[in-house]
Amino acid sequence: MKVTLPSSMSFSHEGAIRKPVQKDTGKQSYQCEICFKSYSRAHDLKIHMRIHNGEKPYQCEICLKSFFKTRDLKMHMATHTGEKLYQCEICLKSFFQSSDLKRHKRVHTGEKPYQCEICLKSFFELKKHMRVHTGEKPYQCDICFKCFSDTSSLKRHKMVHTKEKPFQCQICSKSFSDSSYLKRHMIIHTGGKRYRCEICLKSYSRASDLKVHNMRKHTGDKSSTS
Template identity: 45%
Template sequence: MKTPHCDICGKSFSISNNLKRHMKIHTGEKLYSCDLCDKTFSQAANAKVHRRIHTRERPYSCDLCGKTFSHSGNFKVHCKIHTEENPYSCDICHKTLSSGNSLKVHRRIHTGEKPYSCDLCDKTFSHANSFTIHRRIHTGERRYSCDLCGKTFSHANYLTIHHRIHTGEKPFSCDLCDQTFSSVSNFNVHHRIHTGEKPYSCDLCDKTFSHANSFTIHRRTHTGEKPYSCDLCDKTFSSGNSLTVHRRIHTGERRYSCDLCGKTFSRYSSFTVHSRIHTGEKPYSCDLCHKTFSSGNSLTVHRRVHTGEKPYSCDLCDKTFSHAISFTIHRRTHTGEKPYSCDLCDKAFSSGNSLTVHRRIHTGEKRYCTLCGKTFSSCSGFTIHSRIHTGEKPYSCDLCDYSCKTSGHLKSHLRVHNRKTPKQ
């Protein structure tokens, strides 16, 4: 008996009904329509699964972790996380995956294949789902809405992850440090902190990255591409997240609030780092001096004390910097830009921190030392003063046993070693 096959693409099928369904891909025929959003489908099963987005029905439940799914295929793939069953192996890097489709998409990392192309901006994608989500940037379609805060999303998965902000659910747990995450992608990126895996490498500067998005944004430092533009001030950005955070300067939105001290934040990551002031948590440790930090970025910057790395260079005066924000503020000495303005006296400043310190002149706010009663108008002055009581000397000389309380004292000390010997 002749095997049914497609005359257009050659794909063969064991059942003739499957061939009929497949042919609708080529003809574009979509007989099944959603009565809630008018989206159409070529198969009744797909329309049925789609409807669960609106009804929130998730009939497939995992007996081991309680996670629920609207689609049986996603449920089956999830179950393999518990059984550690990864039957599909990449013949290039030997990474194992739980489904054939995941392997197919994964191989495109090695081949560079991006078969999905946007006809509006020529951007290409390796994954059909990424392409579909990207198209919504052009159309403005955000069909998924949070019933708790009204925020809308272009993808159902983004809504699911967002919903966990309200519920506090963090179903993904790291078995090495017990840190929990609201999304599997954040969990995967975190896990690379322990493994040291950085699969994304820049061919222009050899810098490596643990996250694909970080790699994409980094590439724009070389190309100068800033595809995200603010419609209120025309400032451009290399990432969508930077634009979102920037817009809050105009709107004044600070959606994240600390329930212990009432301080508010426009960025969730800043809120998370701030919370560690109260908990004392410092999960990031330097492997050279064992100093601990509350954020990964602080550890990255600190390590440059040991390596001497200063990756940010001013093209106007050749001064170099170990920290991006210091470089940005320095650039303003050349441009004269002072984007931070006091609403009480109209004095302007080149950095937000300078504005914060200045505002204390008007408010009279001072930081108070509980040990001696001395007050300070700046955080840095208070921090340095505290070391008198604690005896902490975090800055040490690599050439001798000298240590001190401030970086300025260390710099002065280093001149003793750098001083040229007088000629005889």
């Protein structure tokens, strides 16, 4: 991996660096005169100044994109090499960025720090949920141009075109394009009837069958069959 280093550590906003000041603790503090953020080391302040002067001295030799820090370049290079540097110690799933790993860990901890102001539900990640309210579908199939609100739905949809069925029943070897289809299929083997009518207590293996039952038996709708 080639890293293009700056020719020197100097930069155009030299005058924006305040001289070291003594804090009450006796330690020196280096403060930016533009945004007043303080650092304990002059080197850290110099790196910070790149935000203001736009300097990006570290360049990717593949796509020529530039970055403020070597860490950012290293993280970017993983998108070219396919290397996932950050691994969850619980389930061993790997990610390109530390922020993605941090977000993933909420699956294990159950933490839902973001609350929707519209429906007041809490989520691991709010941005994806908000599309339910806005109707935004930013992910488009490049084959049929159908749009989806999230990447997982798009990926699942593409199996319609590729005929890929990665989820296989371990009992009869029948394959499915979606894990939910496999889960529903497994009821055939287990005989489980998880959906029970709260009125007459009759049970069904599928939610759709229970819905038809309720319409026919308890609402007077005779157009459906059970």
